[in-house]
Amino acid sequence: MKRVAIASWFLFLLPSTTLAAAMDDSRPQLITDDPVLAQMFEESLEVALESIQTAADGRRFLSAGPKYSVPARTYYRDSYWTTGLLLMVDPSVVREQILRLAEGIERNGSVPSALTVDAGGLKIPLWVDHHDSGPLFIMTVYDYVRWTGDTSVMNEFVGGRSIFSAMEDILTHLSALDRDGNLLPEKPANSLQDWLDTIPRGGEVLYNQLLYYRALRNLSELSNLRGYEAHATVFHRHSLLVRYRINERFWDDRRGYYLERCENGVCTDRLTNESSLAALFEVIAPSDRERFFTSLKRLETEWGVVNAWPAYDGFRLSSYQNVTDWPVLDGMNAGARLKYGRSDWRHPLTAWWISFDRVRKDGEKLPEYFSPSDLSGGRSQAWSVNPIVSFVRYGIGLDPALDGSYAIKPSPKGLGEITLKQVLVRGHRMTVKTRASK
Helix, strand or coil, X not given: CEEECCCCCCCCCCCHHHHHHHHHHCCCEEECCCHHHHHHHHHHHHHHHHCEEECCCCCEEECCCHHHCCCCEEEHHHHHHHHHHHCCCXXXXXXXXXXXXXXXXXXXXXXXXXXXXXXXCCCCHHXXXXXXXXXXXXXXXXXXXXXXXXXXXHHCEECCEEHHHHHHHHHHHHHCCCCCCCCCCCECCCCCCCCCCCCCCCEEEHHHHHHHHHHHHHHHHHHHHCCCHHHHHHHHHHHHHHHHHHHHHHEECCCCXXXXXXXXXXXXXXXXXXXXXXHHCCCCCHHHHHHHHHHHHHHECXXXXXXXXXXXXXXXXXXXCECCECHHHHHHHHHXXXXXXXXXXXHHHHHHHHHHHHHCCCCCCCCCCECCCCCCCCCCCHHHHHHHHHHHHHHHCCCCCCCCCEEECCCCCCCCCEEEEEEEECCEEEEEEECCCC
16 A cells, blocks of 8 residues: 655645646546446546536536526535545636535524525525535535645635634534434424435434534544644544444444434434445444445345335335435445445446446436436436545545545455546646556
């Protein structure tokens, strides 16, 4: 395993025209003898770049995809998973996106699902106070800083408040939503306020708790980077308590997986693909990790990995958010397996792609979700780049820490030599090579 350290320095942000010209000569490329991975990377890159739009005010923003373009808007969660690839290509647009998203953070720290990009744009009640948006905003800032070394973004003021203060307000708001004293924020009854926005999930939802934990850890590290040691200590200690409470509340030792949610003392026994974040974010106890990965295999089908099982009552089976394959979730699952050097990463990473490739029409790219019985999902969906991002970060090891260091790993099991060309890390365009361990 090769470890590379790059000194922290502020990224010089190229004008978009200059960067576009440079991109013509140095387009990132994944070279591998695995045609599926090579095609996934190329198509994901195309979709990520297509997601960059320009508003009437001349500022750039990230679109979730054509299906979600009217009114013109940008989503917090879609942005996070899309920026995973754009940070390797054009980090300046990620900086612009952070500043735009900061405009939607309310004074009390609540964060909507989406933000319209035109002045006076409408606000939809469904978008208000989504519990995953705030943590994902913090995670976006954290990833931007570690990939670029540019800490100045946290000093930017938007709406009379610095980005750093906005992140603090987000966590203060979420912590205030704990109503039973166990430190876990609670959603209102029948809430639609996270990515699963057609299926009610009230109370303490595991997925949101995992993001909350991750955001606490990220802001603790960012606080240390700024020299705010007292802040860092508070966030770190709180994260440890939250991690303990997550495992205490949701881990079912008999079943070997996490329960989906708990409300009014009753927990829902449902295995979800999103729960793989517990492994990716190192929430699960190491002694339980193997059983958990085995349990997650129950979600695998011939055509992909379903988002949840058993199905949600009262909703059409294998349609939209009810027992379908969402590539953004597959990236979490496969990423966790790659992170720990497992050999069972390929199905969650690629099965959805292979299935979609068999039925797609000419010109169609990255689906929002896949199901053999429901092909109505959006196309060119930006957050569906997450599987290939996970391959780069956790399979190859190009995943910088806050100090800029990263550890290149041997090729994942089953692959030969891999070359990742012309990716940006800390302002340097570089080529990374790795091969299978002997």
